[in-house]
Amino acid sequence: MSRVAALLVFIVACVFFALLQRSRPRLLSSPAVRxxxxxxxxxxxIVALNCLLISVGTDRMYFLQQAVYGLSLxxxxxxxxxxxxxxxxxxxxxxxxxxxxxMVGAYAGYLALTSLNLPFIPALIIAMAVAxxxxxxxxxxxxxxxxxxxxxxxxxxAIGMSLLIENVWQKVFSSTPRTYPNIxxxxxxxxxxxxxxxxxxxxIVTILLMLGLQYFVTYTRPGMAMRAVSQDRDAAxxxxxxxxxxxxxTFAVGSALAGAAGVLVGIIFPQIKPTMGIMPGLKAFVxxxxxxxxxxxxxxxxxxxxGVSENLVTAYVSSSWRDAIAFGLLILILLVKxxxxxxxxxxxxx
Amino acid sequence: MQRHPNQLRGSLIWIxxxxxxxxxxxxxxxxxxxxxxxxxVLNIAGINIILATSLNLIxxxxxQLSIGHAGFMAVGAYTAxxxxxxxxxxxxxxLIAAFVTAAIAGFIIGLPTLRLRGxxxxxxxxxxxxxxxxxxxxxxxxxxxxxxxGIAWVxxxxxxxxxAILTVLIIWRLVNSAPGRAMVAIREDEIAAETVGxxxxxxxxxxxxxxxxxxxxxxxxxxxxxxxxxxxxxTFLKSIDVLVMVVLGGLGSITGGIVSxxxxxxxxxxxxxxxxxxxxxxxxxxxxxMLFRPQGLLGTKEVDFRAARESIRNLALRLSRxxxxxxxxxxxxxxxxxxxxxxxxxxxxVEQETSCRGKDGESSSKPLLQTNGLSIYFxxxxxxxxxxxxxxxxxxxxxxxxxxxxxxxxxxxITGLHPPSEGEIYFKGRRxxxxxxxxxxxxxxxxxxxxxxLFKDLTVLDNVKIAFHxxxxxxxxxxxxxxxxxxxxxxWIESEALRLLRMFNLHDRSMELAKNLxxxxxxxxxxxxxxxxxxxxxxxxxxxxxMNPQETANLMDLIRRIRDEFGLxxxxxxxxxxxxxxxxxxxxxxxxxxTIFEGTxxxxxxxxxxxxxxxxxxxx
Numbered sequence: 001m002s003r004v005a006a007l008l009v010f011i012v013a014c015v016f017f018a019l020l021q022r023s024r025p026r027l028l029s030s031p032a033v034r035x036x037x038x039x040x041x042x043x044x045x046i047v048a049l050n051c052l053l054i055s056v057g058t059d060r061m062y063f064l065q066q067a068v069y070g071l072s073l074x075x076x077x078x079x080x081x082x083x084x085x086x087x088x089x090x091x092x093x094x095x096x097x098x099x100x101x102x103m104v105g106a107y108a109g110y111l112a113l114t115s116l117n118l119p120f121i122p123a124l125i126i127a128m129a130v131a132x133x134x135x136x137x138x139x140x141x142x143x144x145x146x147x148x149x150x151x152x153x154x155x156x157x158a159i160g161m162s163l164l165i166e167n168v169w170q171k172v173f174s175s176t177p178r179t180y181p182n183i184x185x186x187x188x189x190x191x192x193x194x195x196x197x198x199x200x201x202x203x204i205v206t207i208l209l210m211l212g213l214q215y216f217v218t219y220t221r222p223g224m225a226m227r228a229v230s231q232d233r234d235a236a237x238x239x240x241x242x243x244x245x246x247x248x249x250t251f252a253v254g255s256a257l258a259g260a261a262g263v264l265v266g267i268i269f270p271q272i273k274p275t276m277g278i279m280p281g282l283k284a285f286v287x288x289x290x291x292x293x294x295x296x297x298x299x300x301x302x303x304x305x306x307g308v309s310e311n312l313v314t315a316y317v318s319s320s321w322r323d324a325i326a327f328g329l330l331i332l333i334l335l336v337k338x339x340x341x342x343x344x345x346x347x348x349x350x
Numbered sequence: 351m352q353r354h355p356n357q358l359r360g361s362l363i364w365i366x367x368x369x370x371x372x373x374x375x376x377x378x379x380x381x382x383x384x385x386x387x388x389x390x391v392l393n394i395a396g397i398n399i400i401l402a403t404s405l406n407l408i409x410x411x412x413x414q415l416s417i418g419h420a421g422f423m424a425v426g427a428y429t430a431x432x433x434x435x436x437x438x439x440x441x442x443x444x445l446i447a448a449f450v451t452a453a454i455a456g457f458i459i460g461l462p463t464l465r466l467r468g469x470x471x472x473x474x475x476x477x478x479x480x481x482x483x484x485x486x487x488x489x490x491x492x493x494x495x496x497x498x499x500g501i502a503w504v505x506x507x508x509x510x511x512x513x514a515i516l517t518v519l520i521i522w523r524l525v526n527s528a529p530g531r532a533m534v535a536i537r538e539d540e541i542a543a544e545t546v547g548x549x550x551x552x553x554x555x556x557x558x559x560x561x562x563x564x565x566x567x568x569x570x571x572x573x574x575x576x577x578x579x580x581x582x583x584x585t586f587l588k589s590i591d592v593l594v595m596v597v598l599g600g601l602g603s604i605t606g607g608i609v610s611x612x613x614x615x616x617x618x619x620x621x622x623x624x625x626x627x628x629x630x631x632x633x634x635x636x637x638x639x640m641l642f643r644p645q646g647l648l649g650t651k652e653v654d655f656r657a658a659r660e661s662i663r664n665l666a667l668r669l670s671r672x673x674x675x676x677x678x679x680x681x682x683x684x685x686x687x688x689x690x691x692x693x694x695x696x697x698x699x700v701e702q703e704t705s706c707r708g709k710d711g712e713s714s715s716k717p718l719l720q721t722n723g724l725s726i727y728f729x730x731x732x733x734x735x736x737x738x739x740x741x742x743x744x745x746x747x748x749x750x751x752x753x754x755x756x757x758x759x760x761x762x763x764i765t766g767l768h769p770p771s772e773g774e775i776y777f778k779g780r781r782x783x784x785x786x787x788x789x790x791x792x793x794x795x796x797x798x799x800x801x802x803x804l805f806k807d808l809t810v811l812d813n814v815k816i817a818f819h820x821x822x823x824x825x826x827x828x829x830x831x832x833x834x835x836x837x838x839x840x841x842w843i844e845s846e847a848l849r850l851l852r853m854f855n856l857h858d859r860s861m862e863l864a865k866n867l868x869x870x871x872x873x874x875x876x877x878x879x880x881x882x883x884x885x886x887x888x889x890x891x892x893x894x895x896x897m898n899p900q901e902t903a904n905l906m907d908l909i910r911r912i913r914d915e916f917g918l919x920x921x922x923x924x925x926x927x928x929x930x931x932x933x934x935x936x937x938x939x940x941x942x943x944x945t946i947f948e949g950t951x952x953x954x955x956x957x958x959x960x961x962x963x964x965x966x967x968x969x970x
Contacts, residue, residue, distance in 0.1 A: 094469050145641055152415050153644040155472060156597055159417070159590065160636030167629040278586070282480075285473065320494075324484040327477035334474055335462050 006054035013048035038301055046308075065193050066315040067308055072199040072268060074307020075206035079261035080284035081291070081299035082213065083135075083254030089230040089294035090250045092151065096158040097138050098258055099281015100165040105131035105259025106272045107173065113181055120183055124205070124263050131259025132252040138165075139251040144244070162281075169274040180270035202264045209260055210300060213253070217296060222249050230294065283310075283326040290333045292343025301341060305329070368518075372511055379507060389507050393575055395615040396510035397568050400517045402595040402611040403604055404564035407521050409593070410602035411530065412557040413537025414464065415472040418479025419565050419592050424486060424584035426452040426566025427573040431498045432491065434574070441504045445513070445570045452566020453559050455482070460558035464551060479589055487581045497580025504574040513571060517564050520830055522604055524560070527829030527836070528822035528843075533557050535816045537602070538805035545765055547791035547820040547883050556826070587629075594632050598639055600646025610646075716779070718743040718919050719764070719795075719887055724773035724783075726763060733759045734943040737773070741887075741921055746913060748934030749923045750954075752963070755940040757923045758800055761889050764921075765797050766790040777887065792820055796885035798876045800892045800923075806865035810856055810875055813864050814847040817882035847882065853915075854878045854908070870901050874908070881916060888912075890922045894929050902926060906933055931955065939963070 046067055053063050080102050087095045109127035112118045118126070142161045146154050184198040217223040225246045228236040237243050265280070266272055287306045291298025306326050313325045333340060379389055401419060408416045426448035433439045433447055463474040486492045524530045532553045535543035544550050573579050595614055599606030618628055639646065717740040724737040734756040741747045749757050762768040764775060766787040775783040782790050805813050822843060828836045851857040854874045859867060864875060873893060880888060893909070894902045906929055913920055924930045930937060931951040939947045939954060941963040947954060954960050 092469075094473065142637055142641065146644070149640075149644055151469065152409075152413070152601070153640050155415060155469065156593070157637055157640040159593070160633040160640065163587075163590065163633035164630065164637060167633065171627075171630060282476065286477070289470070289473065318488075320488050321484065324481050327481050330477050331462070331474065331481075334470060338465075338470065 006051040010051040070308030070311030072202045074304035078300045078303025081287040081303045083258045084288040085299040086254045096162040099277035102258040102262045103277030105262030109263035127263045128256040128259040132256040135251040135255025177271045177273040180266040198267045286326045286330045292340025295342045298342040393507045396514045398611040399514045400568040401592045402607040404561040406607045408561040412533040416475040418475035420584040420588035421479035421482040422452045422562040422565035423569035425455045426569030430570035431501045431573045434502045448566045448570035453563035456559040456562025460555045464554040501577045503577045531816045542803040544787040546817040549788045720776040722774045727771045748930045748937040751940035756943040794886040796880035796883045797889035804864040811860040817879045818843045887919045894926045
């Protein structure tokens with residue numbers, strides 16, 4: 001009986017979600033709704049999935065546990081995805097080297113925690129600073145001279161930069177994995193779900209960083225300049241905005257977030273190595289595309305979706321299919337709505 | 351005949367040289383003069399040639415960035431390996447099977463993803479490459495990460511070489527035929543390609559399928575050479591290897607790709623330290639090439655002995671000229687001279703033009719183009735609403751209105767670029783709305799663009815030749831076999847293209863790159879290209895924009911002349927009122943998407959509503 005009820009709830013939730021989607025533009029115009037909309041929809045989706053699982057008779061606690069794990073992994077993806085999306089929004093480039101900047105951030109955090117024996121917060125800040133510096137450096141060396149070149153040239157350069165960082169790193173630090181010190185060992189029990197302290201920290205830090213980013217982009221002058229440049233570079237230039245500086249700031253901010261993600265991933269999955277950036281980098285890009293590339297809330301949404309679905313696939317299917325799910329989702333979204341869930345449809349002017 | 355280095359073409363000398371080199375290698379192998387190690391390296395070089403050439407067709411020629419080539423190689427390799435292990439089939443059969451399965455995989459993947467553009471396509475191919483690998487890693491039949499062993503060993507330099515030659519030959523011939531020109535056109539400007547009648551999706555998928563198929567063949571050769579394969583042979587890095595070869599050689603240059611495929615295979619063998627640092631040097635090379643020579647070593651050019659000889663001669667000439675220039679300066683006067691002769695020729699033609707057409711009477715009863723209640727919405731904005739246009743055969747109809755009135759949108763709807771939201775379009779009595787642009791071009795509608803869309807990096811001649819796509823009348827098969835009818839057709843296209851260029855006084859410029867033409871000539875070239883599709887209705891979008899009064903006068907004569915000579919019906923958007931009033935027989939006036947008046951120039955000139963909406967109240 002309860003199974004049937006759960007199934008009904010699931011169906012109602014789906015219909016409600018579909019209706020919500022249709023009136024989204026109107027809803028989002030009110031600021032009160034705007035900030036609660038995405039968390040609320042994710043919550044709704046989890047409730048709906050949960051009901052579905054009850055209806056097919058799976059262990060609910062196990063599912064919730066996996067979903068929570070997925071959320072912490074997803075928040076790391078989301079942090080990386082933000083950098084992709086910001087850079088894409090501003091210079092229309094898939095910065096392939098972004099995943100490697102995340103890797104360098106993880107190493108910087110590791111060195112700060114072990115060699116310098118610093119506590120967590122300073123180590124995080126150092127990692128973010130190092131990543132930001134590297135991001136700006138990559139932009140200056142490789143992308144800036146090509147600003148007016150065809151997109152394919154830029155894209156190939158980005159692929160080249162990614163491989164370069166990765167392999168130089170491998171030569172310098174060797175390919176042996178390093179292990180992060182175990183700084184957050186405890187775990188909490190909330191409503192029957194056990195949550196590791198480390199995962200909770202990851203989630204909290206991510207949320208704080210995202211709120212900070214949202215504030216930066218919406219209310220500060222550089223943030224406004226950034227949005228202006230992403231709308232129309234030439235018009236922004238004519239309004240007296242220093243394009244080069246804005247692009248550098250974008251790379252710095254995006255890379256800093258990736259650096260933070262590197263440290264956060266280090267405290268959940270302690271093993272780090274020079275090639276660790278490839279897969280999360282690609283998946284984070286996929287997350288950005290799924291959410292709608294160039295749209296900041298989209299990157300968060302996409303990251304969480306990928307993190308949760310990846311963990312669920314691992315839990316219910318097999319971990320060896322884990323890497324396929326992100327790309328499967330990518331193909332699906334590109335076929336159904338190429339501009340992404342929150343993306344706007346653009347038409348080429350003829 | 352004079353050739354531009356960027357003109358698409360084939361070269362026999364190359365094939366002869368390659369054949370000679372291979373003959374020497376074969377004799378040496380047969381006589382045991384090369385040890386098996388060197389033979390093995392040469393074999394890998396051959397496989398890399400196949401991979402680079404096939405990827406070049408997708409990335410360089412068609413301009414679709416694919417970074418998942420290793421995935422298709424894997425499909426071919428596993429197909430051949432499984433057949434060999436389980437059924438003990440001969441190599442030739444495995445090869446064909448690999449070719450076919452990789453082609454099928456390419457089709458399945460290409461059809462949905464090639465609707466996407468640029469970056470998205472790159473990421474989708476990357477995703478598919480990874481998915482293929484994950485699938486291989488998880489299937490029992492492929493034995494997961496352990497890989498497959500016991501594939502029949504084939505001493506295959508001979509086979510590799512034959513397949514490499516076939517690959518190069520087929521792709522070379524393809525590139526130098528109508529289908530290849532269509533692919534190049536897609537690379538240069540997809541929308542313009544579509545409007546000269548090229549089914550862009552079809553040709554993109556074709557390039558993708560052919561490229562994937564040959565990658566599959568390379569995989570089969572690889573599997574039989576190694577006798578052992580595992581998913582780790584076909585990672586993202588393998589795709590990057592191939593991409594580096596193509597980029598280094600120059601995207602679009604087949605010979606360049608071959609040269610760099612061979613050098614990048616041989617180099618690490620000679621310089622051991624390179625092998626150790628390969629994964630640092632390759633990406634560095636990629637970045638440096640992109641930064642300092644983004645077109646690659648050869649750009650889209652091909653290595654051509656004749657071109658080499660010519661450039662040496664040019665160099666000598668330039669040296670001697672510089673010496674001469676030291677003595678005297680000047681010599682920039684002839685440019686203006688050329689312009690005025692062009693004007694004169696047109697003047698002569700206009701005088702001949704008095705021989706009028708005499709069919710106006712009966713044809714006006716049935717319109718050539720008719721739209722009923724045509725409307726389109728962009729979001730909430732109704733850009734054009736309820737347009738009822740009726741253009742009789744042979745007419746010269748004008749479409750005017752203030753900026754943003756929706757004139758170009760009307761053109762976009764007629765040519766299929768923006769499907770209308772409501773209403774119908776009839777052309778020659780058949781309904782055409784909802785059809786893709788290339789199909790509409792095929793029914794006989796051609797257009798030019800407000801902001802000229804030429805294939806900028808191709809020659810003037812190639813621009814026109816591409817537009818003969820619909821009338822080329824041969825397919826992939828005859829492009830590959832190249833029998834006599836093919837050559838006759840190609841000669842016909844070339845002579846027709848030159849005839850058109852002569853008519854537009856552009857034949858002296860036929861080997862110039864389109865982007866190097868002055869503005870007025872670019873406009874004329876765009877009209878010539880439109881005419882090459884053999885239209886009965888020509889849509890001209892602001893043909894006189896940016897022209898001076900003299901050029902505008904010449905343009906008017908040209909428009910009248912082509913209408914008579916080609917029996918055209920012309921629909922024209924223009925802001926130059928004197929041109930519209932003198933040229934057009936009927937005029938439709940749009941304002942905010944609404945038709946506010948239709949009539950003769952005289953009526954338009956005196957209609958108060960038009961004057962108020964269009965010319966402004968003070969003009970009354």
